[in-house]
Amino acid sequence: MTAEEKEKLLLSDTQVPDLFITQYMSSLTGSSIQIYLFMLMDRSSSSGKMNADKLSKKLGMSQSEIEEQLFYLTSAGLLERAEDGSLHLVDIKAKEVDRYIEARKDSGLETPPQHKSPEMMRLSRSISDTFFVGHMSFIWQRFIDDSASVHKLDPAVIYALFSALQERGKLLNKNTRPAEELREEWCRRGVHTSEELEKVLEGDRRIKDCVAQMGKKKRKALDGVDIEYITTWILTYKMEPDVPPFLYSYLRKVKNKETVTFAQMDEILQEWFSHNIHDVASATDYEMKKQAADRTAALTNVCGELFRKKLDGVDLKIIDKWANTDCWEEPIIRYAYEVLHRFMGSITLSQVDERLTLWKENGVASVTKAKQFEAEAKRKNKDAYSERKNAAVSSGAEPVPYMENEYSKEHYREKEKQSLDALDALLNEE
DSSP, rough: OOOHHHHHHHOOOOOOOHHIIIIGGGOOOOOHHHHHHHHHHHHHHOOOBHHHHHHHHHHHHOOHHHHHHHHHHHHHTTTTEEESSSSHHHHHHHHHHHHHHHHOOOOOOOEEEETTHHHHHEEEEEEEEHTTTTTTOOOOOOOOOOOHHHHHOOHHHOOOOOHHHTTTTTTTOOOOOOHHHHHHHHTTOOOHHHHHHOOOOOOOOHHHHHHHHHHHEEEEEEHHHHHHHHIIIIISOOOTTTTHHHHHHIIIIIIISSSOOHHHHHHHHHHHHTTTTTSHHHHHHHHHHHHHHHHHHHHHHHHHHHHOOOOOOOHHHHHHHHHHTSSSOOHHHHHHHHHTTTTTTTOOOOHHHHHHHHHTTTTOSSSSHHHHHHHHHHHHHHHHHHHHHHHHTOOOOOOOOOTTTTSSSSHHHHHHHHHHHHHHHHHOOO
């Protein structure tokens, strides 16, 4: 830097508009303020065109950081970029004067609502007294104007917006950026009236409730991706807040999944949504029916394998009864088939059903209990047979009924026709 340049810097001043300090500066970053002040100084010195590359070299910032801060300045209406890439500051004082003049004209242009509507004037005074102790700056007056005229928000919605900002601790005196972000969010979600706002706030409460419940289930603080999932479940899939926690517990305890991810839950909740399921009761009923259908299909495959035949309507009714009424599992059905197959060549599902019914009447509900029951029945049959055989040999008395509890009298008479040698061979096979 030459001595002449140093002397110029020492004796020169850069004027900063008060509008920038009161209405813009609080919403900018430190780097963007630094760029704005440097461009003010450069404009006063008339040192030629300014561009991003020159700013990067003068201020020691990277090109990407310069571009980011220029975006903020352009969005705030403080900067314009020409076609050749050169940068120019907007005369914000002239801009504000033009706006004021246009608002006061009687040329048919729409004026800010509080200038012609008593309702908007009352709203402005109410917001000023409630949230700014009666001293609301012009920047907030303009925010209220834009909310009503540009974004078409009802007065009650505008007041609720200020209330929401205060509850969140974001109602800063001269920084409208949080208010603008919340306004954009509400408009994006279709809020313009009090009724629409109530629906949105109810959705937010439901999301908050679900987030709290899922946080307890997973025993951790949920991150942004998790909350996005929950927001979709509540607002898009229309799920009740207790449905996702129910699903999480169902997958862990009933389906025995050690790890449950939100992506896995999302697939199931999409399925429930497609079947018009939105509450825990409907979800429980749906899953029970689904399990029953899966169990029926599994038992149908097992019976087709065991009996090696095309199952008819009567067979399918029996299978449905086993799956959904008696709740028999595949292993005990296989064992019932094996027990009968020892004595019969051709077996029907009705005969297996009779054996299962006998077990059920005697409190048998598992393969282990069924084996104990069959072993006890076999012992009794052997004792009855021995007693009958000994009595027939010694005295020729009336034979002791063999397996009386197992067969009818007609069946017994048929069995009596068989020879004692055939019965001995049968017992030896056991």
